[in-house]
Amino acid sequence: MFWRKLLAGLAGGVALASVSDLQLMSARAEDRTGLGAPLGAPLGLAAQFQTAVGDRVFFSEASAELGTRGRLALQAQAEWLLRYPHLTIIVEGHADDGGGLAHNLSLSQQRAEVVQRRLIQMGVAPERIRAAAFGRERLVADCGAPACAAQNRRAVTIIGPPLDWAPVDPAPAPVAGDGLAVRRLERRIN
Numbered sequence: 001m002f003w004r005k006l007l008a009g010l011a012g013g014v015a016l017a018s019v020s021d022l023q024l025m026s027a028r029a030e031d032r033t034g035l036g037a038p039l040g041a042p043l044g045l046a047a048q049f050q051t052a053v054g055d056r057v058f059f060s061e062a063s064a065e066l067g068t069r070g071r072l073a074l075q076a077q078a079e080w081l082l083r084y085p086h087l088t089i090i091v092e093g094h095a096d097d098g099g100g101l102a103h104n105l106s107l108s109q110q111r112a113e114v115v116q117r118r119l120i121q122m123g124v125a126p127e128r129i130r131a132a133a134f135g136r137e138r139l140v141a142d143c144g145a146p147a148c149a150a151q152n153r154r155a156v157t158i159i160g161p162p163l164d165w166a167p168v169d170p171a172p173a174p175v176a177g178d179g180l181a182v183r184r185l186e187r188r189i190n
Helices: 002-033 045-052 068-083 101-121 146-152 180-189
Strands: 056-058 087-093 129-133 154-162
Touching (some): 045 154, 056 068, 068 101, 101 129, 101 154
Parallel strands (some): 087 129
Antiparallel strands (some): 056 154, 087 154
16 A cells, blocks of 8 residues: 555656646747747737737727727727837737628728727837738637627737847758768768
């Protein structure tokens, strides 16, 4: 009985240690690559933006006009974005309205552009903002009730990479002069 409990305790400890090592390795990898945040945004800033000011603006059915709540939300977003002038954003327009694919894509583009224009009016530099239309491609709620479908009529502000961010270039390929460098590389790979 004693040995069984001891072995169970050791096995549990090993399992916990390996899980915590995986989490630490995962966190370190995200720190190095920037994959913990959308589009290479600095870790934490995207979450801070979403928590502090919110990332969504909602629209009435078949409309791309900003209401009072939408204007207030964009004011808060603009103030936050002005504190971080090195970040870029993508404004995603979404729709779940009557009509076909072309209608919903057009409406979602209008919604994204309205948000983009409003943020620019509030002082966010135009080169920091891109607008993208998704129509009905990325529904948050897939339902028939009007209150439920209203969740899909939105524009979402996504924090992107800093303006000076550039992807890391891949390592140069070995030059095959006498073949020695290629053989060394093959040895390392195999």
